[in-house]
Amino acid sequence: MDVENIIGVEGKHLGEVKIEEINRVWLKHYDEWVRPSLEYPEIPLFRLLEDTARTKPENTAIVFFGKEIAYRELDALSNRLANYLKSLGIKKGDGVILAMPNIPQYVVSYYAVLKAGGIVVQANPIYTEREFKHIASNSEARVAIILDQIFDNVYPLKRDGLVDHIILAKVEDYLPFPLSFLYRFKKKKVKVPAETGIHEWKAALASEELKERPEVNPKEDIAVHQYTGGTTGFPKAAMLTHYNLVANVYQTIEWIPGKGEGDVFLGALPYFHVFGMTTSMNAPVAVGAPMILVPDPRDIKRVIQAIDKYRVSIFCGVPTLFNAILNYPDLKKYDLSSLKACISGAAPLPVELKRSFEKETGSKLIEGYGLSETSPVTHGNPFYGLNKEGSIGIPFPDTYALVIDEEGKVLPVGEIGELAIYGPQVMKGYYKMEEETRKTLVSGWLLTGDMAKMDEDGYFYIVDRKKDVIIAGGYNIYPREVEEVLYEHPAVLEAAVVGVPDKYRGETVKAFIVLRPEHRDKVTEKDIEQFCRQKLAAYKVPRIIEFVDELPKSAVGKVLRRVLRDQEVKKMEQS
Incomplete structure (x- = not known):
């Protein structure tokens, strides 16, 4: 075949391309067990749990610091909470904010919201009050289920009428004795006012089990609002349908050697992150596998101990996590030989890291690709087939990918353009953002x-x-959001935020700031950092701050972030 016309639709406008015309040249590189096309059941997402609870009721679903919960119990707990949510007024299409680390209550709540007919509104528990308010307002959520330790940042939502109810989950509720007893003395004391609309987790779980199920149109009804970046400086909600998420679970399982049967999944990736939600929660639920929950993925010792003790075989993570494990000082004391399939996503995987991790553990570490808008996984390198280092791999089953130019025409092999994706995992659109949806979804x-x-x-x-x-x-950190916070500081005249290379995090946040004349020599980098910490989650706060006399701009006055990035890269190359 002519390399210039290898996929058969080169030169066509995206809107003119017919799926059946595309030559999926990548299929010949699939691992032998991976089928190019699958049948996806048109079912509500919560059926994954119900079906497993029916067919494998005694299988372990969750392991949390030694506490085990079987699938039968997990299903029953979610039924009780679903009934309680209904009693609070949650009806079909209502949003419920989930803001918790990977604790049993998160998994219970996720499926309970869906069983009550609601929409899971994902939120990072380290969000600030400002960030929680934006998500509550945008999603129109009426209930928030949160870790009690973040109550101070979430209570203003109820105080200001953005939500009607807050349900408090406590880590110790599912810790085995004596850990549960000891944790009460260790945790931060939180003052919770005794008022209507604030509920304890145990009280919510005292409800009867919900018997009826909502009527769900899987291809139309939204299961999850997954927040991602936007041009407004605030996150926008990718509307993921039940069908989108079920399809991506089946695609992910298809890709894994053994398709998840008999495997143990590590739940270290946060479940509020779309990557963790699909690959480390919904996927093991679908196959009836155990999830070993790790609330804080930065606790590398806990991660390594979990792999060793519970013989984890499937581990999905980000490059910084794999790198931290590799560089853990006492790594040799632990047995990681149970690891079979490791998938890295959410950031580029350094080639040297891949090689070193595979050599140290004997596992397969592959790089994949996805987005919040695609539920999330679209590409992956084969585990045993041709694995090209530095590549995000090849499209998943029933997933099509093309590279297009600025006019929307398909480019031939080797040419650089914008990546376009088509498949059953592609979102319905952005919630309450029709113009953004039109720009992002084309035919x-x-x-x-x-x-x-x-x-x-x-x-x-x-x-x-x-x-x-x-x-x-x-x-994901969106410069515009950080810049808007910087502009709120009275000393800041202009600001630009870019990502600069970082050996550990992949990238880190750097802010370039022009101070107002009257504030020069009075404001320090530390002052700016402390100001940001009051308004942004910790991972968004600039790690590097540089005061400059002016910012590079285009002829029309637009700040040229690319120039700033390029300058930083050159500095690093010369140092």
Whole structure:
């Protein structure tokens, strides 16, 4: 076949491309067990749990610091909470904010919200009051289920009428004795007012089990609002349907050696992150596998101990996590030989890290790719087939990927353009953002905003990002949001935020600031950092702050972030 016309639709506009015309050259590189096309059941997402609870009731679902919960019990707990949510007025289509680390209550709440007919509104528990208010207002959520330790940041939502109810989950509720007893003395004391609308987890779980189920149209009804970045400086909600999420679970399982049967999954990736939600929670639920929950993925000793003790075989993570394990001083004391399949996503995987991790553990570590808008996984390198280092791999079953130019025309092999994706996992759109949806979804194709190229084997490479998103430690950070906070400081005249290379986090946040004349020599980098910490989650706070006389700008006055980034890269190369 002519390399210039290898996929058969080169030169066509995206809107003219018919799926059946695309030559999926990548299929020849699938691992032998992976089918190019699957049948996806049109079922509500909560059926994954119900079906497993029916067929494998005694299988262990959750392991949390030694406490085990079987699938039968997990299903029953979610039924009770679903009934309680109904009693609080939750009806079909209502949003419920979940803001917890990976604790049993998160998994119970996730499926309970869906069984009550609600929409799971994902929130990072380290959000500030300002960030929680934006998500509550945008999603129109009426209930928040949160870790009690973050009550101070969430209570203003109820005080100001943004939500009607808050349910408090406590870590010690599912810790085995004596850990549960000891934890009460260790935890931060939180003052919770005794008022209507604030509920204890144990009281909520005292409810009867919900018997009826909501009527769900899987391809139309939204299961999850997954927040991602936007041009407004605030996150926007990708509307993921029940069908989107069920499909991506089946695609993910198909890709894994053994398809998850008999495996043990590590739940270290936060479940509020779309990558963790699908690959480390919904996928093991679908196959009836244990999830070993790790609330804080930065606790590397706990992560390594969990792999060793529970013989974890499937481990999905971000490059910084794999790197931290590799560099843990006492790594040799632990047995990680149970690891079979490790998938790295959310940030580029350094080639040297991949090689070193595989050599140290004997496992397969592959790089994949996905977005909040695609539920999330779209690409992956084969585990045993051709694995191209530096590549995000090849499209998943029933997933199509093309590279297009600025006019929307399909480019041939080797040329750089914007990556476009089509498949059953592509979102319905952005909630209450029709214009953004129209710009992002074109004839069913998702325009990713990432610049990429494809080689003659159908392997894709991300070469740059069209969007200015910063990916630090697997978290997406949006410069505009950080800049808006900086502009709130009375001493700041102008500000620009970029991502600069960082050996540990992949990228880190750097802020360039022009101070007002009257504040020069009076404001320090520490002052700016402390100001940001009051308004931003810790991972968004600039790690590097540089005061400058002026910012580079275009002829129309637009700040040129790319110039700043390029300057930083040159500095690092010269140092």
